[in-house]
Amino acid sequence: MDPKTMLIVMVVAFGVFTWSALKRWRLLTVGAAIDRFDQIGERIKVALKIAIFQKKMPKYRTMGLIHIAIFWGFLALLLNTVILWGRGFDEGFNLWILGDNPLGHAYHFVKDVFSGVVLVAALLALINRVVVRPARFTLSFEATLILLIISTMMVADLAYWGWQQIETGQTGFVAGEPLASVSASLLGQLDRSTAALVGTVGFWTHSVLVLIFMNLLPYGKHFHVITAIPNVFLTSLDPKGRLPKDENIEKVLRDEEDEDEEEEPVFGVAEVQHFHWKDILDMFSCTECGRCTDNCPAAKTQKPLKPKTFLTAVRDHLYLRHEELTSEPQKSRPLIPVIVDPEVVWNCTTCRACEEECPVMISYVDKFVRLRRDLVESRGEPPAELATALRGIETNANPWNLSPMDRDGWTEGLEVPAFDADECEYLLFTGCMASFDDRAKKISRSLTQLLNQAGVSYGYLGSDEPCCGETARRAGSESNFRMIADMNIETFKELGVKKIITGCPHCFNTFKNEYPEFDGQFEVLHHTELLADLVAQGKLSPTERIEQRVVFHDGCYLGRYNDIYDAPRQLLARIPGLEVAEITQSKERGLCCGGGGARFFMEESGDRINGLRVSELVSAQPKSIASACPYCMTMLSDGLKDKDLFDDKGQLDVAELLAISCGLTDRKLLKQG
Ligand code: SF4
Ligand code: SF4
Numbered sequence: 001m002d003p004k005t006m007l008i009v010m011v012v013a014f015g016v017f018t019w020s021a022l023k024r025w026r027l028l029t030v031g032a033a034i035d036r037f038d039q040i041g042e043r044i045k046v047a048l049k050i051a052i053f054q055k056k057m058p059k060y061r062t063m064g065l066i067h068i069a070i071f072w073g074f075l076a077l078l079l080n081t082v083i084l085w086g087r088g089f090d091e092g093f094n095l096w097i098l099g100d101n102p103l104g105h106a107y108h109f110v111k112d113v114f115s116g117v118v119l120v121a122a123l124l125a126l127i128n129r130v131v132v133r134p135a136r137f138t139l140s141f142e143a144t145l146i147l148l149i150i151s152t153m154m155v156a157d158l159a160y161w162g163w164q165q166i167e168t169g170q171t172g173f174v175a176g177e178p179l180a181s182v183s184a185s186l187l188g189q190l191d192r193s194t195a196a197l198v199g200t201v202g203f204w205t206h207s208v209l210v211l212i213f214m215n216l217l218p219y220g221k222h223f224h225v226i227t228a229i230p231n232v233f234l235t236s237l238d239p240k241g242r243l244p245k246d247e248n249i250e251k252v253l254r255d256e257e258d259e260d261e262e263e264e265p266v267f268g269v270a271e272v273q274h275f276h277w278k279d280i281l282d283m284f285s286c287t288e289c290g291r292c293t294d295n296c297p298a299a300k301t302q303k304p305l306k307p308k309t310f311l312t313a314v315r316d317h318l319y320l321r322h323e324e325l326t327s328e329p330q331k332s333r334p335l336i337p338v339i340v341d342p343e344v345v346w347n348c349t350t351c352r353a354c355e356e357e358c359p360v361m362i363s364y365v366d367k368f369v370r371l372r373r374d375l376v377e378s379r380g381e382p383p384a385e386l387a388t389a390l391r392g393i394e395t396n397a398n399p400w401n402l403s404p405m406d407r408d409g410w411t412e413g414l415e416v417p418a419f420d421a422d423e424c425e426y427l428l429f430t431g432c433m434a435s436f437d438d439r440a441k442k443i444s445r446s447l448t449q450l451l452n453q454a455g456v457s458y459g460y461l462g463s464d465e466p467c468c469g470e471t472a473r474r475a476g477s478e479s480n481f482r483m484i485a486d487m488n489i490e491t492f493k494e495l496g497v498k499k500i501i502t503g504c505p506h507c508f509n510t511f512k513n514e515y516p517e518f519d520g521q522f523e524v525l526h527h528t529e530l531l532a533d534l535v536a537q538g539k540l541s542p543t544e545r546i547e548q549r550v551v552f553h554d555g556c557y558l559g560r561y562n563d564i565y566d567a568p569r570q571l572l573a574r575i576p577g578l579e580v581a582e583i584t585q586s587k588e589r590g591l592c593c594g595g596g597g598a599r600f601f602m603e604e605s606g607d608r609i610n611g612l613r614v615s616e617l618v619s620a621q622p623k624s625i626a627s628a629c630p631y632c633m634t635m636l637s638d639g640l641k642d643k644d645l646f647d648d649k650g651q652l653d654v655a656e657l658l659a660i661s662c663g664l665t666d667r668k669l670l671k672q673g
Contacts (some may be wrong), residue, residue: 007089013214021218036278047233074119122151136291140288149212153209153348157202160206224285229627249478288308293354298347345375348597350369350597352561372474373476390475390480397569398467399581410430410494418460426457428447443633455539469506505629531655547578553617591616593609610639610642611639614642623671626653
């Protein structure tokens with residue numbers, strides 16, 4: 001080997017790489033500030049689980065295992081590359097720890113096996129990309145080139161180590177390096193000088209291709225090779241259901257506006273540099289695997305929103321603006337509508353399916369909501385239907401703008417105690433949907449009948465019950481939400497509320513995960529959790545048979561946001577006669593009903609998400625669909641109606657099924673036949 005050549009190659013390669021990396025680093029620093037260096041222990045755990053042990057990869061079994069093989073192979077082969085670079089300067093170079101000792105022998109075996117594993121995995125990935133072409137992938141020259149580079153590197157490596165066996169006089173099968181041994185026996189068919197030439201070419205090919213590979217990384221999707229582990233380490237450790245605050249809105253609310261500031265404060269994200277630096281790291285880290293889009297209800301129903309396309313478009317815009325963003329003065333270039341279509345922003349149901357799937361923990365919901373904040377808070381441009389709902393929340397504490405006096409209409413003929421902290425353990429919070437919607441009111445009725453039967457100590461605020469503010473927050477009306485949250489927290493504290501029970505996963509998530517950030521700490525239970533507990537304690541006895549096959553629909557804010565998958569299933573399992581079917585698209589992979597993220601109050605164009613969800617659910621051939629969210633109930637009922645299935649198939653909340661089985665609610669809710 002020629003040390004001078006190796007020195008020149010390495011200096012040039014590392015010099016160019018450092019220049020590229022610094023360029024990307026400067027771009028990262030244009031993002032807004034955010035603290036992601038807290039809870040280091042927890043961050044290490046997440047990074048180990050998700051990035052090192054690749055927990056999410058096997059969700060797509062074949063490609064996931066292929067990726068794991070390549071990732072682990074790369075880790076194992078890192079030291080091998082260092083040894084090769086060292087041998088460019090000194091042919092006998094070895095890392096002392098990997099010399100002629102048990103550790104060195106073990107490493108050479110592992111490295112040898114991984115060369116073969118990575119070669120096979122890269123070839124399979126290549127076939128998948130070029131021949132199979134799954135819809136979630138975009139056929140890209142860069143991805144194909146990188147896979148070819150990886151395959152060539154592995155072949156070159158085996159050629160080099162095969163020649164090393166010949167040169168060091170190792171003959172026959174060498175169990176410590178089985179694949180290099182096969183390579184040696186092939187090279188043994190050649191004359192010695194040709195075999196030596198092949199070995200030397202193998203050496204330089206591997207050593208130089210690694211450096212070329214390294215220099216390609218910052219310019220394409222394979223940048224994730226460098227950024228994915230830090231990106232996972234720096235992920236948000238807040239509860240999944242908590243949206244970030246808007247510091248400028250917080251300032252306005254605290255009356256802390258800076259009078260010296262010449263420019264108007266920015267609410268949400270209007271331009272790319274308003275994203276946090278961690279959002280920019282997300283953009284660097286996207287592997288473009290398309291898992292997000294593959295699971296997105298909007299993309300599945302041919303809406304303009306395709307999460308991967310959104311993120312890569314914003315990233316490309318960021319790269320294009322590199323010079324301008326890293327110097328002064330900067331021109332104003334709003335993201336909406338030139339880079340991001342507003343329809344894309346409003347298409348999101350905030351279901352979190354994309355985030356659940358993403359192998360490198362890229363977040364989407366907070367990005368879309370911050371873009372909505374720009375549209376609503378700064379520009380005053382929510383969709384017309386949503387503007388009406390937001391006005392209703394502001395004026396009458398419900399999105400339909402109905403009289404608050406009618407809020408407790410569902411209690412007619414029922415015994416529902418008023419809340420009194422001295423006598424009540426729980427505040428029953430029904431939420432807007434289960435207070436005003438005629439069908440959903442029956443959930444509230446069944447729930448109170450069950451609570452009464454079990455002797456639960458609870459109370460209700462009646463027509464004084466407020467809106468929790470969830471719809472306003474997901475719609476981007478952050479200042480509206482913040483005022484509602486402050487007011488509710490103050491009221492609850494004054495009333496002495498300690499525990500809240502609700503049948504609405506949206507209210508549940510808001511009270512449990514968002515109010516604590518504004519000093520509203522309450523113990524919050526979804527009705528399925530409390531009811532499952534009451535049944536387990538024998539305080540509720542479901543004895544009446546319901547001879548039906550049902551399938552359970554996991555609402556996003558109950559399941560993916562709050563990991564409540566078991567309680568509703570436990571309840572259904574306790575009802576005699578009920579046969580509970582599961583479909584593959586359930587739990588973490590359950591499709592949204594289409595009503596989350598304030599989408600319930602917006603028009604939907606094209607194929608309907610609830611229609612798609614109903615098709616999935618009825619594939620289990622149930623008589624009824626069970627759910628545990630009043631919004632899901634309405635969306636799914638509408639889906640059944642659209643498909644002319646409503647007369648045949650029922651749609652019930654688990655509390656209603658339980659109340660029927662406990663002999664408390666009329667069986668008429670069940671579809672017969
Ligand atoms: S949150 Fe749901 S609707 Fe929004 S982008 Fe992600 S998968 Fe699509
Ligand atoms: S955001 Fe995540 S899931 Fe989507 S393409 Fe990028 S890496 Fe894959």
